[in-house]
Each structure stands twice: as C-alpha cells, then as structure tokens.
Amino acid sequence: MEPIDVELDESEVELPTEPMLLNVGPSHPAMHGTVRCVMELSGESIQRVDVQVGYLHRGFEKMCERGTWTQVFPYVDRCNYISPMLNNVGYALACEKMLGIEVPERCQYYRMMLGELARMSDHLTCDGAMAMELGAFTPFLWMIKGREMLWDLFEEECGARLTHSFGRVGGMAHPPTDGFKANALAVVKHILGIVAEVERLLLGNRIFLDRLEGVGVISAEDAVSLGWTGPCLRAAGVPYDVRKAHPYLKYAEVDFDVPVGTASDCFDRFMVRIEEMKQSARIIEQCAERLADSGPVNVDDPRVILPPKEEVYNTIEGTIQHFKIVMEGLKLPAGEVYAYTEAGNGELGFYLVSDGSGTPYRVRIRPPCFLVTGGLERVITGQMMADVVPCFGSLNMIGGECDR
Secondary structure (H helix, E strand, O other): OOOOOOOOOOOHOOOOOEEEEEEEEOOHHHHOEEEEEEEEEEEOEEEEEEEOOOOOOOOHHHHHHOOOOOHHHHHHHHOOOOOOOHHHHHHHHHHHHHHOOOOHHHHHHHHHHHHHHHHHHHHHHHHHHHOOOOOOOHHHHHHHHHHHHHHHHHHHHOOOOOOOEEEOEEOOOOOOOOOOOHHHHHHHHHHHHHHHHHHHHHHOOOOHHHHHHOOOOHHHHHHHOOOOOOHHHHHHOOOOOOOHHOOOOHHOOOOOOOOOOOOOOOHHHHHHHHHHHHHHHHHHHHHHHOOOOOOOOOOOOOOOOOOOOOHHHHOHHHHHHHHHHHHHHHOOOOOOEEEEEEEEEEEEEEEEEEOOOOOOOOOEEHHHHHHHOOOOOHOOOOOEEHHHHHHHHOOOOHHHHHOO
C-alpha cells in the first residue's frame, strides 16, 4: 500500500479543463448596458477578453452639425451626464478660441467654481459606486447624498439638476445667484466631511483593501500609449493635468496640487479621486474669494450675446439682433480649432470646423472615457473573474462618452 503523504507531480494535481467563453454585458449591471466583454476563462482566470464598445450610438457628433453653435450645448451635456458643466465649459472655450474672445474675469472664476463642483460630483459617483460594487453600501449612500447636495446647488444656479445647458459662447446664461458663494462653500465643507468619514470606514478595511490593492495594474508606458488621461493616468504615476500643463481660465493663478499614484492599481485610482476632491475644494475656496459680487459674466459683443429682453421688446435693433442670433446662429469665422480642458475623467477636447455660417460644419469630440475604456482589455487580462467589477468601476466608464 502506497503511503498517504506521497507527493504528486503537477500534471496529476491539475484536472484537464477546456477554456470557457463567457459573455459579460451589455445586459449586465456592471457594464452600464453599453459594453460587451467576451471572455475566455480558464477556471476563474481571464485568459483573453474582447471588449466591444458600441452598444450606444446616438450619432452625437452628427446631431451637433444640424443646429446652431449654441444648440450644441444640450448635446454635450449628455456626453458625461455626471459632470455636464465641465462639458459646457469645454465646448464654450473651443468656440471662444475660434472667435478670438475672452470672457470677463467674473465669468472665468464662476466657470471654475461650477466646473470643480461638477468634478467633485463625478468623483463622488465613481468612488461611491466602486465601494458599493464591493459590498460597502453605506459609503455609497453617504457619497450619493453629497452628490445630491451638489445637484441641489446646480439646480439653484441654472434650474436643472443634471443636464444644465447653462454655458453660452461668450459667457454663461445667467450671473451667479446671490447666495451662490456661501452655499457652495457650505456644500464643499460638508462633502469634505463625507470624504473623511469614507476614508475612516474603508481605508482600514482588510476586505476592501484586498479587493483593490495589486488588482488591475497597468504600466505608465501602456497607459500613455493607450491615450489615457485624467485620474487613471495620474494613478499610474504620470502627473499630467491639463489645468497645470496648459492652464486655461484662471487655473494658473490658483494654488492646487496634482495627486499621483505609484502602484497604478484599482486602489490608486480610488485614492487619486479622493485626493482630487480635496484639491477641488481648495480651488473652489480660492475662486470664491476672488469672484466679484457684481459685474458682467458675458462679453460685450452684440454679434455673440443676446440683447437684454427690454431691448428686444422695445427697439428694432434689439429685435433684429435677437432674431439673427436665434434663427441663423452666431457666426464663427471659417477655420478649424482644437481646444481641450481637464474634465472629470481626463482630457476633454473639441475639434470644431466652421465654414463661416451659423451651423457647425464639423464637430468632433475627444472623450476621455472612450480611450480609457479601450484599456480595459489590458487591465483585466490575467485577473480573476471577480476582479472585473472593481477594475471596470475604477476606470469610471461613462457610456455617453463612448458613443461611437
């Protein structure tokens, strides 16, 4: 009789198995209904994966080419519907670059405050959802409560919680409300308290750390070659932030840091967003100090900005000016331009071509999420099946930006 403790070689221990093909998405809660992953599994390990982004196609760019330049704003709202104000500002800056105009200082600080509040909304959603998908439901509720407070603030400013359509070429639809600065600072203070509470709850939790640390690692070289930008690239140790590298508005005049990671794993991507919310709070506080209580928020150019209602109703010049801008659209000079800003998930660029008419000849968007999602295959190959959810969540794919 053979001894029980005899050692078996590796071929006798492993049972022969056939690779299994598994569809994950698009009808899967973690895939947002817009991504399909065809995975080849060996046991629970992902050997190969085919990521298919194409289950949402609204023809966003073509729709933009059917209306006036101003009518594009509702479309850009729906690209990233978690932080649409950043898209509003990015598109407005692209049009203003083509026109060769600069909005008043009060408008620049107003745009920065609204944009950083939107960035906090984006990061609260991403990190809250990441925690929830790993079973930590309480911090998700806390962070979504903070996001609701931000959306209440946006509703107070522009009348819409989610799709604001508040930007205008040459300024903003309305000046800041009387209580905007005080309300914004109060909301930011409360959100920083939520972030601190989430850190206390999660960063010492062994299960949470085990699910994120060392999972979904990608090298800085691969991230750059894939065209990654934003928190995912900075988590890989590359300190590229458009606000620092190519400052726009008044970002060169405010003091803030660019958080970067070292391990380039899911945990680093989570923490970079946590730290970026703290930096956004710093920017908002500085802008609040410098935002004037009175003054124009729109350029003084009748070819670009609608006249006051009193003039429209009481003077023929105002009526004509209003009619031409609304019916024909404001005229951008013939040519092309590319302008880019730092959105919630990275570099958001707009490439515009004008033929001199009131309708865009071409509108093309460089959505950060589309390029980040393109790296999902490299991030999850070799991981366990259970790691797909935190990996995908850490990339913060927004379906509206992947409209291709």
